[in-house]
Each structure stands twice: as C-alpha cells, then as structure tokens.
Amino acid sequence: MQSGGRSGTRTLDVMSAIRAKVACRALGAGDRLPSIRSLAAAMGVSPSTVVEAYDRLAAEGLIRARRGSGFYVSPTIMPPLALTEVEPRRDREVDPFWVSRQSLDADAAVPKPGCGWLPASWMPEAGLRRAIRALARTEADLLTDYGSTRGGLVLRRLLLARLAEDAIAASVDQLMLTGSGTQATDLVCRFLLRPGDTVLVDDPCYFNFRALLRAHQARIVGVPTTPTGPDVARFEQILSTERPRLYITNSALHNPTGATLSLATAHRLLTAAAAHDLIIIEDDIFGDLEPERSPRLAALDGLNRVIRIGSFSKTLSASVRSGYIAARADWIEHLIDLQVATSFGGSSPVATEIIAKVLVGGGYRKHMEELRQKLTRTRRDVARKLQAIGIEPWLMPRGGFFLWCRLTGGQDATQVARAALEDNVVLAPGNVFSVSQTASHFMRFNVTQMNDPLVWDVLRRALKAAPK
Amino acid sequence: MQSGGRSGTRTLDVMSAIRAKVACRALGAGDRLPSIRSLAAAMGVSPSTVVEAYDRLAAEGLIRARRGSGFYVSPTIMPPLALTEVEPRRDREVDPFWVSRQSLDADAAVPKPGCGWLPASWMPEAGLRRAIRALARTEADLLTDYGSTRGGLVLRRLLLARLAEDAIAASVDQLMLTGSGTQATDLVCRFLLRPGDTVLVDDPCYFNFRALLRAHQARIVGVPTTPTGPDVARFEQILSTERPRLYITNSALHNPTGATLSLATAHRLLTAAAAHDLIIIEDDIFGDLEPERSPRLAALDGLNRVIRIGSFSKTLSASVRSGYIAARADWIEHLIDLQVATSFGGSSPVATEIIAKVLVGGGYRKHMEELRQKLTRTRRDVARKLQAIGIEPWLMPRGGFFLWCRLTGGQDATQVARAALEDNVVLAPGNVFSVSQTASHFMRFNVTQMNDPLVWDVLRRALKAAPK
Structure with missing residues (x-):
C-alpha cells in the first residue's frame, strides 16, 4: 500500500478530485463517496490507488469509513485546514508556569533566551x-x-x-x-x-x-x-x-x-x-x-x-x-x-x-567534548555582550549554558520579559526562580539561544522601556 | 565515525584486544590504557579506529575517559556482562500490581494469557x-x-x-x-x-x-x-x-x-x-x-x-x-x-x-479491519477450547481480545494463577479486578496470547492442582 513514483502521484490526483468535489459542494457533509470500483474505472486508476486515497482523506478527517458500508463525507463542520494552533496566552500571570508555557509553545522561529535547552543544531x-x-x-x-x-x-x-x-x-x-x-x-x-x-x-x-x-x-x-x-x-x-x-x-x-x-x-x-x-x-x-x-x-x-x-x-x-x-x-x-x-x-x-x-555509537563523547568547548567560548562572548548593555553575570559558571545576571540599571525583570514577549522574544525573569521573590532585578540567559541579532535589539529596547 | 566493512572489523579487533588484556589482568582496575597514537601504531590501524573502539568500550563501562587525560580501566568491580536482570518477585501478594509486574517483567518467551496487549505479530x-x-x-x-x-x-x-x-x-x-x-x-x-x-x-x-x-x-x-x-x-x-x-x-x-x-x-x-x-x-x-x-x-x-x-x-x-x-x-x-x-x-x-x-500512511485501516476479523475468529476458537476444560465465558464480547470467564470447577483463580506462574505462564485471576473481591472463581483471558500449546498444558495442570 506504500505509495511512490507514479502510483503516488495518482493517489494525490484522486485525493485532489475528492477535495475539489467537497470544496465546490458537489459532495456535501454526510454524502456517500463513489464506490472504490466505480471511481477507479472513472479515473482510470487501480482500485488500490482509490483505497489509498480514501484512507488518507479519512486520516485527514475529510471523509469517514463506515465499517462495512463505504466512505462518507464527514458530517462535522470541521474542515481540517481550519484547525489552527492554540496560541499561548500572553495575559497570564508571570508565575513559574509562564516561562515553560511561553517557551514550549512559541513558534520555532521565536528566539528563546529564556528557555532551558540547546538549539537543534547543537545536539548530536x-x-x-x-x-x-x-x-x-x-x-x-x-x-x-x-x-x-x-x-x-x-x-x-x-x-x-x-x-x-x-x-x-x-x-x-x-x-x-x-x-x-x-x-x-x-x-x-x-x-x-x-x-x-x-x-x-x-x-x-x-x-x-x-x-x-x-x-x-x-x-x-x-x-x-x-x-x-x-x-x-x-x-x-x-x-x-x-x-x-x-x-x-x-x-x-x-x-x-x-x-x-x-x-x-x-x-x-x-x-x-x-x-x-x-x-x-x-x-x-x-x-x-x-x-x-x-x-x-x-x-x-x-x-x-x-x-x-x-x-x-x-x-x-x-x-x-x-x-x-x-x-x-x-x-x-x-x-x-x-x-x-x-x-x-x-x-x-x-x-x-x-x-x-x-x-x-561512538562519536557521542567527541560531540560532548566539542559541545563543552563551544559552550565555554559562547558563555564568554555572551557575558561580554550582556555587560556592555548593563547586564552583569552574578558568576561565571564552570560549564553549562546559563548565565544568571543582574540588571544593573535596576529595571524590573518581569516587566522586561513582558515587553520582550510583545516583540516575540521569550526571556526568563528572576522571580520565577525565587521562592522569596527577591530576584526581581535578575534574569537567566541561555547563551546558546542568543545568536539572532533580533534578540539583542529587543533586549535593549525592553531594558529601556521597563520601569525601574 | 560510523563503522562499517573493514574499518568496523578493525574496531572490533581493537576492542577484543583490550578486553583480553583486562580479562588476563595485564590491565587492572584504574590502569591507564595505551595512548590512541601508540596503540594505533602497534596494531597497524588508524587512530580513528582506536578512538571508536575506546568510545565503545567506555560506553560499555569497561573503560572510562578522564576528560583531557586519556582512558583508564574502570575502577569499579562491575564487569558489564555480570549485570543480570532483576527477576520479578514471585512471592508477592496477588494484588492489582501482581499481574502488571509479572506481565511487564516476564521474559519475552513466557506466555502471558493474563496480559493486556497483543503479540508483536498482530501489530502493524x-x-x-x-x-x-x-x-x-x-x-x-x-x-x-x-x-x-x-x-x-x-x-x-x-x-x-x-x-x-x-x-x-x-x-x-x-x-x-x-x-x-x-x-x-x-x-x-x-x-x-x-x-x-x-x-x-x-x-x-x-x-x-x-x-x-x-x-x-x-x-x-x-x-x-x-x-x-x-x-x-x-x-x-x-x-x-x-x-x-x-x-x-x-x-x-x-x-x-x-x-x-x-x-x-x-x-x-x-x-x-x-x-x-x-x-x-x-x-x-x-x-x-x-x-x-x-x-x-x-x-x-x-x-x-x-x-x-x-x-x-x-x-x-x-x-x-x-x-x-x-x-x-x-x-x-x-x-x-x-x-x-x-x-x-x-x-x-x-x-x-x-x-x-x-x-x-494508508494500510492502517486495512490492518484494523483484518485485525477485527482475526479477533472474532480467535475469540470463538479460544472460547470453545476453554469451555472444553471447564472455563465458561461470562459473555461473548462483540470485539476485543478479552474473555472474562468463570472456573466452573469452583477452583480459586488466585491459586490457579500462582500454580501457572510456577510453570512460567502469567494468568490474570479475577480478584485483581474486583473491588468487592467477589471474583475469586473468575479469570480474564487474552485470546491472542494463547497460541502456545504449553499454555493449555499448564492451565489444565493448574486447574487440577488448585484447591476449590
């Protein structure tokens, strides 16, 4: 049943034909689809090509198989293409869930210096x-x-x-x-x-x-x-x-x-x-x-x-x-x-x-050695750039990808993070890490997620805009 | 670093040589291994072959890399091959965990009519x-x-x-x-x-x-x-x-x-x-x-x-x-x-x-149709065989792979399950399913896990041996 080459193209043709009929209302919600045999004959393809096409359309939700009685257009008013992602809510409280949900649900293109993981390109x-x-x-x-x-x-x-x-x-x-x-x-x-x-x-x-x-x-x-x-x-x-x-x-x-x-x-x-x-x-x-x-x-x-x-x-x-x-x-x-x-x-x-x-599998140890070296260089470079805009590392760590930093300008880190999020950059403000809520002038930066110049523009703007 | 063909064989040669040295105590716990360059020269292989071999031996736990200072024989007295699986305990109470742990931890070869899943050969x-x-x-x-x-x-x-x-x-x-x-x-x-x-x-x-x-x-x-x-x-x-x-x-x-x-x-x-x-x-x-x-x-x-x-x-x-x-x-x-x-x-x-x-991917719907048909046949066949030895289905289900059955001979199902486990067959006695503990003469059978004639021999023996 695996499609490939010409038979795969034919499957797509059958799928398009059915989609077109649904789109132009020639086939309405709940209508029975042509039988496999008849459509195969009509389109000059093999029955197995129609089966494959129907299976895929069923998996997409456009049509449904009724056990033993053929295929029907789905009765639900839910065209699959209308299913869009649920956006992360921006208005929620900046609590310990805030960074998690913003970083996990942000679009892949959104820079996330607030997140706790490496970019894909740094992984093995x-x-x-x-x-x-x-x-x-x-x-x-x-x-x-x-x-x-x-x-x-x-x-x-x-x-x-x-x-x-x-x-x-x-x-x-x-x-x-x-x-x-x-x-x-x-x-x-x-x-x-x-x-x-x-x-x-x-x-x-x-x-x-x-x-x-x-x-x-x-x-x-x-x-x-x-x-x-x-x-x-x-x-x-x-x-x-x-x-x-x-x-x-x-x-x-x-x-x-x-x-x-x-x-x-x-x-x-x-x-x-x-x-x-x-x-x-x-x-x-x-x-x-x-x-x-x-x-x-x-x-x-x-x-x-x-x-x-x-x-x-x-x-x-x-x-x-x-x-x-x-x-x-x-x-x-x-x-x-x-x-x-x-x-x-x-x-x-x-x-x-x-x-x-x-x-x-061999290679992993070497990957890790190179990763550690790359992290050392990146921590140093990012620390220098942060210092230049008034963000001071509390400590230069021996390893890893985090820098815990103080905003020397006295800005409120939560406000900085909120402002950055408006510009599609996810930051991690200090108080989400602090039980005593005494880290309002701190932020955690993931040095591996700060390569995009946009991050620095947004960060500078957010620092300026935030109340002290 | 991927091994393959001749270079793969050479990697295995290097690994064997080191294993042999450890086995005959030419290299003891904590000893430094030959440098990559010197071993490569001695064995007439490339340095990358030695690196690959050392990496694999390290991954196996026989040797260790100390960052920046080469490889050493592991100091722990834990030859990896001596690590055997922890056996499921047989003496534990027959409680709701009993069936889970016996079925999950049993060897793949052990027949499991008590488990809640299909054999691999029935899956897509x-x-x-x-x-x-x-x-x-x-x-x-x-x-x-x-x-x-x-x-x-x-x-x-x-x-x-x-x-x-x-x-x-x-x-x-x-x-x-x-x-x-x-x-x-x-x-x-x-x-x-x-x-x-x-x-x-x-x-x-x-x-x-x-x-x-x-x-x-x-x-x-x-x-x-x-x-x-x-x-x-x-x-x-x-x-x-x-x-x-x-x-x-x-x-x-x-x-x-x-x-x-x-x-x-x-x-x-x-x-x-x-x-x-x-x-x-x-x-x-x-x-x-x-x-x-x-x-x-x-x-x-x-x-x-x-x-x-x-x-x-x-x-x-x-x-x-x-x-x-x-x-x-x-x-x-x-x-x-x-x-x-x-x-x-x-x-x-x-x-x-x-x-x-x-x-x-297409094919899944067809697989499911065939699976449902196969299950119908298997439920019927297994029910007939169970009835022949005094095990009566409470209901013939419309689908699925379970038969909930009464032991008409009045045996205690927990005792039957314990006896079967002695013979390496995992059964599911009724009372693990029952809050009121009123299912002592019932058992659940997974009809897809009863193809092995051993299951039936063990079941017959266990039914005979169990107290009523």
Missing part, C-alpha cells in the same frame, strides 16, 4: 538519525510491546557505568528508568510527600521545581544559593526550625545560577541532613556539561538518603525522552509500583533504544 | 517500520526539542477527526496529548481528587484503576457490571449514598468483561451523574477494536462532565507511547499546567510523529 543530530535508522530494523517486540518495569537493560547498564564515573556505586536493583527527569522527580515526590509537607529548595531554583511542588501541595522553603552551593549556616538553621522532609537541588551547574557545590559544603549538608532525617533529591540533569567532575552528594552519601535523578534531554534529545532514578533498592521497589500505577511502565522502549544507541 | 509492524524510516529523515528540531504543551498538531488533528467518528465534536482547545492513556487518567485524577475522595469504578474493572486510585489515596467503591454496562439501579443508589466525585469506566469493550454500554443505560447514567454532580472518565482505550460503533458517554454528554481518554497502545504500539485527553477547554488549560509541572510536556514529539505517520 547525526548520531540520532543513525540510531533511528537502526531502530527501523530492530526486532518487532521492541517496536510494539510495553517495556519492563525498570526500563531497557542496555540503557540501565550504560547508566550504571556513568554513575560509577561520578563515584556512585549503584547496583542493578538501585536504578530505574522513568519517562523523563521531571517525571523522576515527580515520582519521588509522590512517594515521599503528603500535602502540607515542607520541602526545601535553593533560592533561586529551577522554576519548575516550584510548579511541581505546588502540584504536590507542599510548603516550599528556600535557602539562598552561594557560588559553592547553598548557604550552609542558613541550611542548618532551616533544618532545625522548619523540619523539611525533602531538599531538591542541583549540585553541579546549579540551575539558574551555575554554582558548583564544594566538597566542604557537601559534607556539612549531609551531616545536617543525617541529624534531621532529611532526604535529598540531587537532580544531575546538567552534569554532563561540566568540564571536569565536581562533588556529588550521592557519591558522598552512597545513595542512602540522597536520590540521584537525571535525564538525556539537555545533551542528547528532549524529544526522545527518558529519565532515571538511582536510590536505595527498597525505595526503587516502591517507586516501580507507583510508576506502574500512574504510567503503566516507565520510559518508552523505543526511546531507551534510541538513547542507548546514540550513547554507544 | 510494516507501518511502524515505514514511519520510523521516515522519522530518520525528518527535520532536526523534531528529533531534539521538547514538544508543545498540547502535543503534536498533526496527531491532534487526526484525533479530532476520530472523535468526530464517535459523534464527539471537540474543538482544538478541548484536546491535549499525554505520555500514555494511564498518564492521562492519572493527570485527571490529580486535577480532580483530594486524598479521601470517593471514586466509583466498575466491579470488575481494569486492575490498574485500583492501583492508580490507591496512589491517589482515594476511597474506592464498585458498581456491578452487567452485559449492557453498570447496574443502573445500584449506580443511582451509590450516587445518593456514597457521593462519589468521579466514576472511571470503559463504555465499549469493557475491561475485563467485554460488556458494551447500551444507549438506555448511558442516558440513565448521565442523568444520575448530572443530579449528583459526578464527573466521569470514559477510557476508550479498546474502542478501535469494536466491529461497529456503540454509544459513548462523551457523545451524549458533549464533553461537559465526561472526560474522554484514549491511547494507541492496544492497536498501534505500546512502545511508542502516547495518550490523549478530550475535555472541557477550561479543564484542559489546567491539565496542561499540571502536565508541565509534573512531566515538563506531554507526549514525546518523536512518538507522536511516528503514530501520526502510521495512522495517515
């Missing part, structure tokens, strides 16, 4: 295409069946080796794959939290941690971030007074600040956590972008009270999604049940197969 | 492979970027047309894609339920509804299933006395019984639901397996208090997963926020692209 495209071509030839079971509850074995094997590189010795029963890094965090929250529980996050922190914790009806408390991790004295104090159940953090290349946890801070955090029975989620989603390895809480703690979470969305693909959780084996057992109940399985087998193939 | 394999080959050539953004918050437009367009076939007129702002059908149900539960809320399900119902509702800490109440839908008198009574907030059901080809909702029952259900402000999730996951369309609550109600949920896991692929929710536009808006918070997006763009390509 060739490796992905190779892996997908190989997937088309793999065994049928993998293409059609549900996966195992822990996720694809090959990818888990690779992950255990990668964890070992971070000095985290995990056994096979301490690891499970999830649909994404966010789903991994969500699953752990479902397992550990009850409505009203207190959760500690960094201030500032990844805005979606705030959105996620809201969904769990958690009470959110923030600890100020310093260039070497959270402010330890404040951390210890909060543990005594607020008794949080959980702390969610990024140790390496902290989002949004780019801070790196020092070994001394890590040790003090874990000592305080043990004293107050605090559990920690260490989200390592940007870890592979580090130029050289820095301390991980999970390594010091040995996956006792620290839960390691990660994904491949930042360096491999956010479209072929998969995440993972490494934790105590007894917790993993419960998390698997919870994932079965709420997702009937974890990562898609097709997704884990593609990811594993890219990771094993 | 050729169409999937074509779609994946086309995917390898698609634009880079689609392969690497996050998707829009509502999910791929092409697939949503196709879904709106399919909903129209069920006489459900939904607009584009009433539809969103999710990671899977289960995730769709879970998302709606998160939106609507608070711990302690009462939820009504059919008795028997899909076992994972029970697992999911447990995760939401809901109070679960069951309404008996009849061949034309739930027992309406009991339904009305439960609404008065128990005040459930939500009812979750399958209208067409009810799981596990195969019952079909009648138009009269549908009307009475909706009248009672309106009187008691009950919201209904209509899970249509098996709907495409119907020989001809039956009534849908969502069609009668016009997506007012009924939420339609579905997926492609049963007829297209459970590996390339995607589900959807059709509901009131204002609810969809909230559900999208919730999905951003908990998954940072819905269906994987790669998955929705593959699914849309299979649906549009």
